[in-house]
Structure formats: structure tokens, C-alpha cells
Amino acid sequence: MMKDRGLKSALLSYFVHNGWYPQLEVDVKTNDGASKIDKFITDIDVLALVPSVNGVLVPLLGDCKTLRNQSPSNRVLWMRGLMEYWSAERGIIILDKSIEPDHKQFADKLGVTLLSSDDFSRYSKSMRVGIDDKQYSVSDIEIWESYFESLLKYPQISSVVKFVKFGFWNEDSAAKRLRALLYEVRTIKNELNPSNYIHLALLCDLVSLFAVSINGIVMQMFNRYTFSDNKDAFVAELKMVIWGGHDNYRFLNEIRAKYSTNESELSLPEWDRFIYLIRNCLESPRSTMYSPLLIKELAFVVLGRRTIDIQEIGNSQLYVGTTDPYAIKSSALYVEYFCKACKLPPEFLDCIVSSLLRIGR
Amino acid sequence: MNIDKGLVVATRCHDIQASLGRKEVPEFEVLPKIGMLIRLSIHLRGLPPVKYEIAKQVAYYYLDIPSTQFKELVVTLAEIEFIRIDKEGDTIISILPSVPYFDDIYTQVGEYSKTVSMNEMEKLAIYILEKLSNSPNDRSNLFSIGAEAKGIKRSLQIGEEGGYIIQGRARGKDIIYSPLFFIENADLYLDATAKSGSNSIKKVLELLRQNQGWPLALVMQTSEICGTKLSADEVLLLKRLAQDGAIKPPAITTSHHGENYFLFTPTPGYSKLHPGKKNIYEKATALVAAVRQGQLLPREYAIRNPYALLRSLKETKFLRATTEANEQYRALLPLRIGYLRETTSGYHQFRLHDTPENQEALEIAIQLVAEGTATGTEVNEEARIALQKDQSYIEALIASRKIRESEKIALSEDMQMQIDDLLLIGGR
Numbered sequence: 188m189m190k191d192r193g194l195k196s197a198l199l200s201y202f203v204h205n206g207w208y209p210q211l212e213v214d215v216k217t218n219d220g221a222s223k224i225d226k227f228i229t230d231i232d233v234l235a236l237v238p239s240v241n242g243v244l245v246p247l248l249g250d251c252k253t254l255r256n257q258s259p260s261n262r263v264l265w266m267r268g269l270m271e272y273w274s275a276e277r278g279i280i281i282l283d284k285s286i287e288p289d290h291k292q293f294a295d296k297l298g299v300t301l302l303s304s305d306d307f308s309r310y311s312k313s314m315r316v317g318i319d320d321k322q323y324s325v326s327d328i329e330i331w332e333s334y335f336e337s338l339l340k341y342p343q344i345s346s347v348v349k350f351v352k353f354g355f356w357n358e359d360s361a362a363k364r365l366r367a368l369l370y371e372v373r374t375i376k377n378e379l380n381p382s383n384y385i386h387l388a389l390l391c392d393l394v395s396l397f398a399v400s401i402n403g404i405v406m407q408m409f410n411r412y413t414f415s416d417n418k419d420a421f422v423a424e425l426k427m428v429i430w431g432g433h434d435n436y437r438f439l440n441e442i443r444a445k446y447s448t449n450e451s452e453l454s455l456p457e458w459d460r461f462i463y464l465i466r467n468c469l470e471s472p473r474s475t476m477y478s479p480l481l482i483k484e485l486a487f488v489v490l491g492r493r494t495i496d497i498q499e500i501g502n503s504q505l506y507v508g509t510t511d512p513y514a515i516k517s518s519a520l521y522v523e524y525f526c527k528a529c530k531l532p533p534e535f536l537d538c539i540v541s542s543l544l545r546i547g548r
Numbered sequence: 549m550n551i552d553k554g555l556v557v558a559t560r561c562h563d564i565q566a567s568l569g570r571k572e573v574p575e576f577e578v579l580p581k582i583g584m585l586i587r588l589s590i591h592l593r594g595l596p597p598v599k600y601e602i603a604k605q606v607a608y609y610y611l612d613i614p615s616t617q618f619k620e621l622v623v624t625l626a627e628i629e630f631i632r633i634d635k636e637g638d639t640i641i642s643i644l645p646s647v648p649y650f651d652d653i654y655t656q657v658g659e660y661s662k663t664v665s666m667n668e669m670e671k672l673a674i675y676i677l678e679k680l681s682n683s684p685n686d687r688s689n690l691f692s693i694g695a696e697a698k699g700i701k702r703s704l705q706i707g708e709e710g711g712y713i714i715q716g717r718a719r720g721k722d723i724i725y726s727p728l729f730f731i732e733n734a735d736l737y738l739d740a741t742a743k744s745g746s747n748s749i750k751k752v753l754e755l756l757r758q759n760q761g762w763p764l765a766l767v768m769q770t771s772e773i774c775g776t777k778l779s780a781d782e783v784l785l786l787k788r789l790a791q792d793g794a795i796k797p798p799a800i801t802t803s804h805h806g807e808n809y810f811l812f813t814p815t816p817g818y819s820k821l822h823p824g825k826k827n828i829y830e831k832a833t834a835l836v837a838a839v840r841q842g843q844l845l846p847r848e849y850a851i852r853n854p855y856a857l858l859r860s861l862k863e864t865k866f867l868r869a870t871t872e873a874n875e876q877y878r879a880l881l882p883l884r885i886g887y888l889r890e891t892t893s894g895y896h897q898f899r900l901h902d903t904p905e906n907q908e909a910l911e912i913a914i915q916l917v918a919e920g921t922a923t924g925t926e927v928n929e930e931a932r933i934a935l936q937k938d939q940s941y942i943e944a945l946i947a948s949r950k951i952r953e954s955e956k957i958a959l960s961e962d963m964q965m966q967i968d969d970l971l972l973i974g975g976r
Contacts, residue, residue: 343720370972373965377717377738386720439974446967453971532719532739533788 194251196328203326208236253283324487361403381534391486474513554658566819567712575669592645610931683749684725718742728817757920761836810837832912869897
């Protein structure tokens with residue numbers, strides 16, 4: 188059983204009921220590290236991605252501790268350091284003990300909400316958006332526990348599991364996350380079996396991460412507002428965004444030309460489909476904030492029901508997305524692109540898209 | 549495990565030996581010899597007398613036949629009356645090919661193979677490759693064929709190192725396949741094997757072999773190929789093959805049936821289709837597609853006998869003008885197989901560009917329609933030309949061949965994907 192399980196469950200539920208994308212227990216490492224194996228510096232108990240004013244999903248760090256011997260303000264200082272490292276504007280700490288007001292004021296000045304578990308139960312009720320008593324699968328900590336445990340049974344896909352749990356979160360740009368994600372999944376594409384519900388759920392989870400990356404890429408293009416209606420110019424800009432600038436693109440393209448006999452330029456797999464996907468998202472860029480949670484919930488519905496038959500999910504299961512038809516359309520496009528780019532068995536695509544379309548009815 | 553059929557033995561020996569090239573397998577004794585006998589015979593058929601020394605060099609450089617074994621092969625070919633030897637004392641001066649034209653070389657050498665006994669490892673290698681010639685197989689299934697597990701493991705290892713067996717993964721299962729039979733779109737066949745088992749693929753491919761060029765649209769409409777019912781999974785497999793670009797000939801678009809794709813068995817691998825003949829093979833499949841369009845999806849007047857029509861084209865170099873020819877054969881024009889001539893208003897005649905390459909494509913198309921497979925496509929024409937030239941030509945050719953070998957080699961689809969994947973995580 189997870190450490191500090193009760194507090195984590197409460198924080199998870201709070202995040203999800205506000206429509207924020209959650210991730211439990213994210214290990215933190217530095218990508219510039221000297222160690223050849225993954226060395227973790229610390230971890231985040233519950234991470235949320237929260238819509239910002241400019242439409243980008245930004246991290247909100249959550250920490251839950253039953254610390255007896257550590258001063259709350261010390262924990263606040265730790266959180267502030269981590270927020271700096273992750274470029275997060277807010278952090279939230281829940282401690283299983285009473286906290287003096289001075290510590291709370293100190294925390295607030297540093298952008299951290301410091302609460303006791305009693306405070307949090309009142310705080311979270313008041314802070315929820317609307318009155319919503321639905322039980323979401325993704326806020327069910329039992330499902331998270333069984334998910335993490337089940338994934339251990341598949342050593343052939345352990346690289347992707349690590350990527351889901353921390354690799355993705357430790358990449359420092361949306362474009363890098365997207366490319367690394369495609370790489371990881373294409374590497375194990377032949378291991379995923381559409382008749383295995385754990386694999387189906389994992390795939391939905393991976394697509395939700397893809398959706399998070401797309402949000403970053405689309406909002407970067409939209410907020411700069413430099414994209415063109417001319418296809419060639421649009422594609423040129425998209426390549427620069429995806430490959431981290433012209434110099435990096437040219438360098439990698441030259442390497443490719445040296446070893447490849449394929450005369451086409453460096454691009455992502457299923458490039459035309461990807462161009463269409465991004466152009467489509469730019470029609471309603473804010474919808475890209477909602478798709479990740481929608482697809483993540485789908486993953487957890489599959490896990491909760493322990494079946495690949497997810498045709499009858501219905502509207503009531505999902506909080507966001509149901510009111511935004513663009514989010515559903517974008518989600519379907521993400522799944523389609525992702526499955527084709529990673530060359531996954533077609534049943535994955537059919538299964539996920541048909542259940543997404545049912546939600547939109 | 550029963551492999552007493554001479555034809556199967558000869559065919560698979562040739563496949564294995566063509567793939568092994570100059571690699572030696574300590575367990576194999578007779579198998580390489582039978583493979584080399586076929587390889588040499590195929591290239592000698594129809595040639596005038598060849599000087600022994602030239603034949604030896606060409607065999608070494610082009611056919612991967614070691615010089616130390618060449619004499620033994622020549623003597624055996626003389627014993628089975630595929631060649632006559634011209635000798636002076638003990639020295640062989642030249643050989644006169646008399647490889648029969650109308651008998652299949654594989655069958656003939658297969659008969660010879662019955663007179664020599666093979667060891668267990670050789671039999672196992674042939675048995676496994678024969679299984680893999682029909683479809684990829686779940687690795688675990690191979691261990692239930694009644695041979696010792698140790699032997700099977702070693703046989704698979706030889707196959708992998710020899711380049712005629714590849715082990716892949718699909719849907720979390722170990723699937724093995726042979727690139728000699730599934731060189732393109734291997735991923736798709738692997739996935740289908742993991743999903744539905746090898747028997748399903750074997751059935752679909754056997755049906756396609758009997759009905760090369762069957763239109764996908766008809767399969768989708770009727771869920772059958774030429775009267776044989778297909779399951780939903782089998783139809784889906786064919787649809788995926790078409791969608792993922794496994795169908796090589798150009799789609800044919802007509803005003804009456806829209807765009808149509810035509811289904812063929814997988815393009816043969818190296819041992820059956822020499823790389824230099826790939827374009828010719830694609831022309832042949834395009835010809836078959838055009839004829840199937842007229843046979844199965846006509847506007848009004850259907851082609852009744854595709855075989856007779858192709859034979860007639862081969863002999864007369866043109867097809868009778870019809871009102872349907874324009875749309876039916878238009879896709880063949882960019883491939884430079886032939887051209888269309890309007891005779892009277894609305895009537896077009898298809899005329900063949902009479903080149904050796906197109907003649908060969910037409911012959912392959914006829915074989916595909918009649919028998920489902922093509923023969924003679926494994927011949928390396930360069931080797932045959934070299935066999936008919938003198939020593940200086942051979943030396944120049946060998947030198948130029950070495951230069952070409954050092955040029956950039958075209959990457960396989962899989963290798964290209966691996967490079968592109970690595971570049972995904974490159975840089976910032």
C-alpha cells in the first residue's frame with residue numbers, strides 16, 4: 188500500500204474534481220546528471236496540470252506527509268525549490284498535523300498552500316468547481332495502486348512504464364516530450380496486445396501524455412501567433428517547434444541524410460496526419476487543455492472495469508470534454524495519429540475512438 | 549516431420565543456400581550442395597558452351613559458389629545430365645549446358661536429392677523453412693513438431709545467422725518468419741499471425757496464390773475470394789494489406805467502378821526474385837491487375853479468359869480495340885509497358901512496347917494468372933552475361949562490381965525506421 192495513502196487520495200480527488208490532469212508519485216531526476224542509471228533526487232506525491240491564462244497546462248505540485256519531526260516551513264522551503272526547478276507557480280502541502288499560522292503565512296508568500304488534513308477537507312470542498320459528487324475512476328487511488336502493480340507483470344514494456352511514471356515528466360519541453368514518447372512507444376509497439384485490458388489502459392494513458400504534449404506545442408504556436416495559412420510556411424514553423432529550432436533541425440537532418448537513402452526530409456512518422464492534427468487543434472486551441480484528462484479517465488475506466496469492452500461508457504462518466512465537442516474530436520484525432528504513427532494493432536484505434544465518439548453523442 | 553518430397557527439399561535447399569551465401573554451417577553437408585546445384589543450373593540453362601575457368605569465377609563472384617566445391621558440382625551436374633563436360637585428360641576445358649527447358653529444375657534436382665541422405669539438422673532446417681514459407685509462425689508452436697528442443701533452437705539460430713529466419717514480436721508473442729517470403733510489410737503479417745494464428749494467413753495466401761490480382765472491392769463486398777468464404781478477420785487482414793501499401797501495382801480508376809486495388813501474394817524475397825527483376829515483377833502484377841479489372845469489374849463486356857488474353861498480347865503485341873481499354877490499361881502507361889491507340893471513336897487498342905523486359909513481365913503475368921507463382925525470376929542476368937564472355941570481361945566486371953559494393957546500400961524499411969526513431973530523441 189502507498190505511503191500517506193489517505194492524504195494522497197484526498198489530494199488526487201481534489202485535483203480531478205477541479206478538472207485538472209493528475210499524476211501520482213512522480214520521481215524527479217536531472218537530465219543533465221552524470222549517473223548512467225536513473226538516480227532520483229526526490230519525488231512529487233501528486234502532480235496536477237492546471238489550465239493557465241494563456242491556455243498552457245502548467246504544473247501544480249502536491250505533497251502529502253505525516254511528518255512528525257520536521258518543521259512545516261522546512262517542507263515549504265523544499266517545495267519552493269522544487270517549484271523553481273519545475274517552473275511551477277503553485278504548490279500545495281498537506282500535513283497530518285496542526286500547523287501554526289506563521290508557517291502558513293510564510294508558505295503563502297512563497298506560493299505554497301500549507302494545510303493540515305483537517306483544513307484540507309474544508310478547503311477542498313469550498314474550492315471545487317461546481318457541485319459534483321461523481322466518482323471518477325482517475326481519482327480512485329485503489330485503481331492507481333492496482334495499475335502500477337499490474338504493469339510490473341510485463342517486463343517487456345518496462346521502458347515505457349518508466350517513461351509514463353517519470354521519464355515524460357522530467358523532459359523539459361513539450362516537443363521533447365512528444366518525440367521521446369513516440370520513440371518509446373515505437374520501440375515496444377510489438378509488445379502491446381489489444382485484447383489485454385492493462386495494455387489498452389496503458390495505451391490510453393500514453394495518448395493522454397501525447398495530448399499533454401500537443402497542448403504545449405499548439406499553445407506555443409498559438410500564443411506566438413506566427414503560424415501561417417500557407418501550408419509550406421506552416422510546416423516549416425511546425426518543424427522548428429518540434430525539433431527545437433532551425434539549427435537543431437538542420438543538424439539532425441544532415442545526420443539522417445548521411446545514413447539514409449530515403450531522400451525525404453526529417454519529419455515525425457505519419458507527418459501529413461500530424462500536420463492536419465495540429466492545424467485542426469489551432470481552430471480551437473483551448474480545447475487542447477481538456478483532452479488529456481478525458482483520455483486519462485478513459486484509461487482508468489478500463490482499469491476499473493478490467494475489460495477491453497468500453498463501448499458503453501456513456502456521458503456521465505467524464506467531467507470535462509462532454510461540453511466541448513472540439514475536445515472529443517481532438518482526442519479522437521490524437522488516438523488515430525498515435526496508433527498509426529506507432530504502428531499499433533488497429534483494434535486499439537477502433538476500440539478507443541468508438542468509445543470517445545459515444546461520449547460525444 | 550515429413551519432408552520426403554523431392555521438390556520441397558530442392559526448393560528449400562536453394563532458398564537456404566541463396567541466403568547463406570558464402571557462410572558455412574558446420575552441421576550442413578548435403579543441403580548446400582543441392583542448393584548450389586540448382587543455383588548453377590538455373591544460370592546455365594540455355595547457354596552455349598562455357599569455358600570452365602570462366603564458369604568457376606562467375607560462380608564464385610555472382611553465385612557465391614566456393615571454387616573448392618565447383619568441380620564436384622560440375623561432376624554431379626554431368627551425372628544428372630544437366631551438362632556435358634569437355635575434358636583433356638583430367639582437366640575440364642569447358643562445359644556444355646543441357647539443362648532441360650520444359651522440366652522444372654527444382655523437380656529434377658529434387659529427384660537427385662532422394663538418392664543422397666541428409667542429416668537431422670538439414671531435415672529440420674528444411675522442415676522449418678517450408679512451414680515458414682506459408683506464413684509466419686508462433687515460435688512456441690515450432691517446439692511441438694516432434695523434434696528435440698535443442699535441435700530446433702540450433703536450427704533457428706542457424707536461420708537467424710544465415711539471414712533466412714527472423715524472430716520478431718507482435719502482441720507480446722515471439723513470432724518467427726522468413727524474409728525470403730515476407731520481405732515487405734512483415735510487421736503486418738506478424739501482427740496477423742499473433743492475432744489469428746498462422747493457419748488463417750496460410751489460407752488467405754493460398755487463396756490469393758490461386759487468384760492473383762483479385763480486386764479488394766470484391767472481397768469487401770462478398771467476403772470471399774472466388775467462391776471461398778473468408779472470416780471477418782481474414783477480410784480485415786486483406787484490407788490492412790491494401791491500406792498499408794502492400795499492394796504494389798497502381799490502383800486502377802475507372803468511371804464505372806471508381807478506384808480499385810488488386811491483391812497479390814507477398815513479393816518474393818531474394819532467393820526467388822533477384823533484386824534486378826523487382827521492377828519487372830511489379831510490371832507483371834500491374835498487367836495482371838489491369839486484366840482482372842476487365843475480368844471482374846468491367847463496365848459492360850467482361851474478359852472471359854485472362855490467360856488467353858495475356859497469351860494473345862504476348863504473341864500479337866496488341867489487344868483488340870474495345871470501349872473499355874482506355875480506362876482499363878491507362879495505369880500501365882507510366883510503367884512503359886505499352887501505349888493506347890484510338891482506332892475509332894471511343895475504341896482503344898492496347899499495344900505492347902516490345903522490349904525484352906516487357907516480354908519477361910508478360911511471361912511472369914501469364915504464370916501468375918495460370919499457376920499463381922512465377923519461375924525464372926531468381927536469375928541474375930549479369931551472371932548469365934558474364935558466363936558468355938571472355939576472361940578480360942569477367943575481370944572488368946568483377947572490378948566494377950566491387951566498386952558498386954562500396955556504394956551506400958539502400959536501407960531496409962526496418963533499418964530506416966530505427967534511424968528515424970533514434971533521431972526522435974536527438975538534440976533539444
